[in-house]
Amino acid sequence: MSYDLLPASRRDAMTRAGLWRDETLLDHFRRHVEAHPDKTAVVATRAESGAEARFTYAELDRLSDQVAVGFLRRGVGDGDVVSFQLPNWWQFPVLHLACLKVGAVSNPLMVIFRERELTFMLGLAESKILIVPARFRNVDHRAIAAGIRADLPRLAHVFVADGEGEEDFANLIAADITDAEAAVLGGRRLSPDAVIQLLYTSGTTGEPKGVSHTSNTMLANLVPFAERLHLGPADVIHMPSPMAHQLGFMYGLVLPAMLGATAVLQDIFVAETMAQQITREGATFTMGATPFLNDLADHCLRTGTPTPTLRIFVSAGAPIPRPLVVKAREALGAAIISAWGMSENGAVTTTRVEDPQDKVTSTDGCPLPGMDVRVVDLHGKVVPAGEEGMLQVRGCSNFVGYLKRPGLAQVDQDGWFDTGDIARMDADGYIRIAGRSKDIIIRGGENIPVVEVENILFKHPAIAAVAVVGYPDPRLGERACAFVMPRAGMSITFEEMVAYLKAQKMAVQYIPERLEVVAALPQTPSGKIQKFRLREMAKAATGA
Structure with missing residues (x-):
């Protein structure tokens, strides 16, 4: 399959500049297996059962070989999509390594997705295998997978972690590997330009887009x-x-395997558990959205729990309030790093460990080597430092296209990708995200597809018009509020709205947390809903 953002000219420029080194994760991983086979590669704990799994680099290599052979025996090969809807369990890194070993595409799916999202995503990807947990957080994922399978003719196999019978994930792990199968695994090398990851991201159209990345x-x-x-x-x-x-x-699975470091995985975020894991395992680095940083800092201050080994906490997904940085540094004794990025390109900007505090609290960092950023006006002209405009990026880590959506990415002939964000840049080249031109709410680092929520609510028989906007929240960054204009003689309550959206099999995290019933929605003379006024109304109602 060709991708519209991987022309030969881009490849030539990236390799000449030394930004694409034509290596894969397997190249790095195998060097670490050979150099320190007995070093701990992954520690994965499960909050609900208390189970813990530990794997050395040699054990992780062997186990991923066995799953890779399980894939081969089921006809999975180059370009086939393997989808896994799993928490941060040990199966996750094993599956990605196994996919790399047979040339398959890893398609991770959030555990919050339900029938609606899964049917679309698996169908678009033409997924060959799906792996789900039997249950997680009181949700029967096995039953959900069984319920949608009839609508997915390309889905050949479903495996269930903690499952039973033929669908048990254990059956995907080959008990033995023949010489011929070992030769297949050992005799192939993944192209660094092959697509290795398909990750869905929300968009303004309400239809998830399949972001595609290569090893390069x-x-x-x-x-x-x-x-x-x-x-x-x-x-x-x-x-x-x-x-x-x-x-x-990228930063919890690929980064440690690339470095030869140890990954410690937490499947359900609880600040107390995170602090315990950091202390017990001697964690030096972590990364998460602002609520993770806030809750961990609060816990450590409240309990007097130290995290002496933690050197760096990278916070991305929302600006970090200045008081939080001060609090977190006091509580954790670590450098707090702010960052900005997207599924389409990973972390594009970060602050540096050596940067003064004002850079961390007032910016989202400067570009990583190999990435360019600029802020332009509506005519594509670069605006002066300090002025707001549209944020564009280009460079080595930009993705190679959206699955089956050629031309959908907003990339000009010079390679500049329109992020959909509004930003300003200071005189030192550090950016600050000021807002979003795309209609997305970011709740605790999770993108809420506003248009999709609105479209579903609009189908409710009591709703004549609806608009969903975000409003500030000190912990999650934003929450969602639905403004609804009911049909004449009809009404709707918050409880009815929630029940309706749940009945549509929508992810619970996408459901608005407030409902405001209004006689009319504010509009421009042309009839466009003035969402900025609704945001002001929602903000005022919370006293934010």
């Missing part, structure tokens, strides 16, 4: 990221963010 685009981000933050094989990387997010996937 992904590693071109992680190498300079690690260099800027002085990360190496001695680090222990703690990951509380879901690995089905780009943040969790």
Whole structure:
């Protein structure tokens, strides 16, 4: 399959500049297996059962070989999509490594997705295999998968972690590997330009877009990221963010395997548990949205719990309030790093460990090597420092296209990608996100597809018009509020709205947390809803 953002000219420019090194994660991983086979690669705990799994680099290599052979025996090969809707369990890194070994595409899916989202995503990807947990957080994922399977003719196999019978994930792990199968695994090398990851992201159309990355685009981000933050094989990387997010996937799964470091995975975020894991495992680095930082700092201050080994906490997904940085530094004794990025390109900007506090609290960082950023006006002209405009990026870690949506990415002939964000840049080249031109609410680092929520609510028989906007929240960054104009003689309550959206099999995290019933929605003379006024109304109602 061709991708519209991977022309030969881009490849030539990236390789000439030394930004694409034509390596894959497997190249790095195998060097670490050979150099220190007995070093701990992954520690994964499960909050609900208390189970813990630990794997050395040699064990992780062997286990991923066995799953790779399980894939081969089921006809999975180059370009086939393997979808896994899993928490941060040990199966996650094993599955990605196995996919790399057979040339398949890893398609991580958030555990919050339900029938509506899954049917669309698996159908568009033509997924060949789906792996789900039997149950997680009181949700029967096995039953959900069984219920949608009839609508997915390309889905050949479903495997269930903690499952039973033929669908048990254990059956995907080959008990033995023949010489011929070992030769297949050992005799192939993944192309660094092959698509290795398909990750869905929300968009203004309400239809998720399948972001596609290669080894070159992904590693071109992680190498300079690690260099800027002085990360190496001695680090222990703690990951509380879901690995089905780009943040969790790139920096909790790929980064430690690339470095030869140890990954510590947390499947359900609880600040107390995170603090315990950091202390017990000697974690030196972690990364997450602002609520993770706030809650961990609060816990450590309240209990007097130290995290002496933690050197760096990277906070991304929302601006970090200045008081939080002060509090977190006092509580954790770590450098607090602000960052900005997208599924389409990973972390594009970060502050530096050496930066003064005002850069951390007033900016989202400066570009990583290999990435360019600019702020332009409506005519594409670069605006002066300090002025707001549209944020555009280009460079080595930009993705290679949206699955089956050629031309959908807003990229001009010079390679500038329109992020949809509004930003300003200071005289030092540091950016600050000021807002979003795309209609997205970011709740605790999770993008809420506003148009999709609105479209579903609009189908409710009591609703004549609806608009969903975000309003500030000190912990999550934003929450969602639905403004509804009811039909004549009809009404709707908050409880009825929630029940309706749940009946539509929508992810619970997408459901608005407030409902405001209004006689009319504010509009422009042309009839366009003035969402900025609704945001002001929602903000005022909270006293924010």
